[in-house]
Amino acid sequence: MKITFPHMGHLHVPLRSFFSRLGVETVVPPPISQETMAFGTRYAPEFACLPLKVNVGNFLQAARLGADTVIMAGGIGPCRFGYYAQVEQEILRDLGVDLKMVVLEPPQGHWRELWHNLRAITGRASLKEIWRAGRLAWRKLTALDELERELHRVRAREVTPGDASRAWRQIVDWLDQAETLSETEEAAHLGRAHLAAIPLREDDDVLRVGIVGEIYTLLEPAVNLEVERVLGEMGVEVERSIYLSDWVKTNLVLHSLHLRNDREEYRLAAPYLGHFVGGHGLESISFTIRYARSGFDGVIQLAPLTCMPEIVAESILPKVSRDMGIPVITFMLDEHASEVGMRTRLEAFCDLLRERRRQKKRSQRAKELLP
């Protein structure tokens, strides 16, 4: 058995680690490229959202490298994601590509099915071995997420553009190669030192921008046209509403156990949106409020074109923006999204944020001068 999985940010690092610890061979799909997109747009329905297209591209490229089994997450709720695995399976079957698909979804009571699927991919490993592999993978994931937050801080302040991004690629490699928990800790430590060694600018004219929206476009740089890097190199520190480890904790673990940790999001969004709309639509509202309250300069919403939960959020955000006094800009992404067009809008958005900040400072000074 050779297992593969879709790309989503640095998800491949913990997944490869998990399966190789259990002695299962894995094939990481090649990094998302033009070819991935070309496969996806050719074989997926045009009006499916972008994540599905990229998934299909990933699977076809992995199959070429010898993968025979795909692990795919499932989902529940109004978002179309819950149906992806099934549609993808049909597409692969129609193409005559021999890939077995194992779908892991929140059990909703069907624990036996989840167990059965897990066993199908973990082979004969004992529970203890699974636990150990899981712990190592989880630590890699949380280490990467911690370092990524630091990356965002450093990138906005680096003296030489590109330093932080280069360091980050190195860090992902180190963590990918770590084979034990202690090696992972060592790699994380090295990574922190690596980022700390980057020379930073003294002036602190850094804008702070929160990024909200649909999880896949948020986490996969190849799909969001590397919006975080582009912003970072413009001197903008970004903060994201979703990190991979948070999502695993909330959706895969807590929700499966019928526990919640999102009551605060519901409470914050309540004046604008009173119920779940699928995906992270509600979080796009609540996090915009959070960012406004913590003094961020602006908010960027990302979503794949035709994403229903985020369309709901998009139509509510102008009101949140007005009430909270924080500028918001939306990018709907698909295979036609252009890097040049996005850069133009991002530059103009940053000009707008800088000018607002200058005005705020000016009026503050005027207030201080008054008795």
Next chain:
Amino acid sequence: MRAYLGLDVGSVSTNLVLLNENGEVVTGLYLRTQGNPIRAVQEGLAQMEKQIPAGMSIAGAGTTGSGRQLAATMVGADAVKNEITAHAVAALNELPKVQTVLEIGGQDSKIIILRQGVVVDFAMNTVCAAGTGSFLDRQAARLGVPIEEFGSLAERAQNPVRIAGRCAVFAESDMIHKQQLGYPVEDIVAGLCEALVRNYLNNVAKGKDIQAPILFQGGVAANVGMRRAFEKALGFPVIVPRYHAVMGALGAALLAKRAVAGRHSTRFRGFDVSRWRFDVSSRSCGGCGNQCEVVEILGEGKLLARWGDRCGRWSSFVLEAAGK
């Protein structure tokens, strides 16, 4: 006397503006890019060189438009800015109290909302180019009306016909249909203007708080029919600035003036650039799976810039060289 050069290199037109120290326009040029921005920039510089009054020298240069990076590399620019900011700067210079800028160019359209002299919101067309200059050009040609007379023809209309304006292709077939039903051409032309304005307000300006004073900029602002249609739909007077067609370049020149304020040097390479030989090559980098398309710009055989890579492997080379 010090002068400032602004270049706006767009998909359809390449515009140049020369400003004097007081921020007044000395010369404005409007050229067709015709898919060759390098030639358009060189042609513009050559014309500008002929028109520049004696005793005037370039103290700063700025670029904007989708070709701003390329133009900046070629001519040497002190300011490189996106077209939204450039248009806003030019609008504020024209009318400091402006609250809304409608801009329709060759292939894009935008709206900029300003309050107290600051941009607070903006949008650009994303999905469709119906309603932009290229489409109007095409329809004028199809009806056999010179584009310059298109607007005044629309003004003579008694009963503008309702045209489906959502999509350029459907608008065209709807117009043909109305012609075949025998509607007078001026009613169709006026109907088209109204349809395009409706399309703009429903797409680009969707959800934006449009307040007077309103400036209408870009090449399409020359069209009186479009201006009237905007006034009719918005219920406010719409002002078309004198240099409406070159406002982006004007903004770039103003930004250049700001950038070099207090300095006595400019990055501008001089008008000789119009006679340089420029070479462009592109190739796909095989360094990783991203397979970025890397572009190289050479001027007189010397490497000026590289871009298109995500990792900085190629573009940083030029940064380093410039640093030394």
